[in-house]
Amino acid sequence: MIYHIPWIHTPVRTVLAIWNQLTKTEIPELAKCSVLMRERGRVEETIHSMQRAGAGSLQVISDFDMTLTRFAHNGRRVPTTHNILINRLLISEDCTQKLKVLLNTYYPIEIDPSRSVEEKLPLMVEWWTKVHELLIQQRIRKDLLAQAVNESGTMLRDGYKSFFDRLAEQQIPLLIFSAGVGDVLEEVIRQNQVFHPNVNIISNYMDFDPTGALQAFKGLLIHTFNKREGALSHAAGLKNLQGRPNVLLLGDSLGDLTMADGVSEHQNILTIGFLNDQVEERKESYINSFDIVLVKDETLDVPNAILSYITSSRDKKNIIMQYEDELL
Numbered sequence: 001m002i003y004h005i006p007w008i009h010t011p012v013r014t015v016l017a018i019w020n021q022l023t024k025t026e027i028p029e030l031a032k033c034s035v036l037m038r039e040r041g042r043v044e045e046t047i048h049s050m051q052r053a054g055a056g057s058l059q060v061i062s063d064f065d066m067t068l069t070r071f072a073h074n075g076r077r078v079p080t081t082h083n084i085l086i087n088r089l090l091i092s093e094d095c096t097q098k099l100k101v102l103l104n105t106y107y108p109i110e111i112d113p114s115r116s117v118e119e120k121l122p123l124m125v126e127w128w129t130k131v132h133e134l135l136i137q138q139r140i141r142k143d144l145l146a147q148a149v150n151e152s153g154t155m156l157r158d159g160y161k162s163f164f165d166r167l168a169e170q171q172i173p174l175l176i177f178s179a180g181v182g183d184v185l186e187e188v189i190r191q192n193q194v195f196h197p198n199v200n201i202i203s204n205y206m207d208f209d210p211t212g213a214l215q216a217f218k219g220l221l222i223h224t225f226n227k228r229e230g231a232l233s234h235a236a237g238l239k240n241l242q243g244r245p246n247v248l249l250l251g252d253s254l255g256d257l258t259m260a261d262g263v264s265e266h267q268n269i270l271t272i273g274f275l276n277d278q279v280e281e282r283k284e285s286y287i288n289s290f291d292i293v294l295v296k297d298e299t300l301d302v303p304n305a306i307l308s309y310i311t312s313s314r315d316k317k318n319i320i321m322q323y324e325d326e327l328l
């Protein structure tokens with residue numbers, strides 16, 4: 001038996017080496033120079049493990065603004081769900097100016113790598129609270145939201161259709177967790193024809209009075225850095241997410257990393273971070289925080305390639321596992 005041990009281990013190692021090479025050829029998107037990873041080996045192991053468990057064990061949790069939507073197009077910023085509301089159909093010129101001043105004041109704080117989350121937190125509450133108060137004063141009309149979205153120039157990232165459609169076909173739940181405006185978000189995905197039944201949304205929803213005018217926002221305020229509270233109070237209760245211990249998480253802010261905190265008994269969490277803005281200043285913290293960082297990538301190519309791999313036929317996996325079992 002002693003003589004057999006090295007003989008047994010060599011082929012197993014060979015099989016595992018071939019397996020890793022297969023990943024590289026099967027997910028070539030991970031070799032793009034815009035893809036950064038702190039521990040490539042661990043990412044590959046996690047993806048393998050998720051593939052072995054199959055689509056039935058997977059859930060996807062994603063941020064919305066600047067994650068599922070593009071950051072910019074032809075050199076112009078693509079509007080967030082809040083910024084879609086900056087339309088004369090819905091708000092006055094005076095309110096528009098005030099919202100822009102707030103954006104120019106607080107967005108740089110949101111993405112400032114030299115400030116701690118603790119320092120940012122009260123300032124984010126201040127920003128969202130001021131914006132929501134202004135929007136309520138405008139008594140925004142529910143029946144005009146669809147037109148405002150249509151006129152806004154909002155854009156989902158390239159490859160969005162495959163992303164949403166594959167998840168729906170495979171019955172993989174997609175939880176969109178957004179500090180934006182839920183009603184606007186819904187309208188964006190509805191107009192892009194990807195509001196499928198597997199989509200759940202946690203966001204700031206508008207409360208309209210009987211005439212259809214905005215009178216308040218519902219529930220707990222969600223801003224960029226309190227998604228953990230939302231995850232624990234809302235996501236944990238979503239029945240279709242239970243029994244799915246593998247999570248693919250997409251975000252563009254470090255605050256998005258807490259969106260999976262409501263997932264109990266998780267096995268693998270693979271996090272993908274879009275680094276859209278202030279790239280050099282934030283690169284290091286993103287690489288240290290997300291498993292995969294996508295630098296100025298306006299597409300969903302990498303998440304799509306990973307999803308395609310995880311949900312692909314399990315034949316190859318079965319052959320290799322069978323081979324491993326025979327050798328062991």
Ligand code: TMP
Nearest residue numbers: 063064065080082083128131178179180
């Ligand atoms: P998200 O959680 O879907 O990314 O939405 C939050 C983003 O919305 C955040 O990055 C900042 C942005 N935002 C605006 O663009 N305008 C606003 O008025 C507010 C309050 C937030």
Ligand code: MG
Nearest residue numbers: 063065066252
């Ligand atoms: Mg975002």
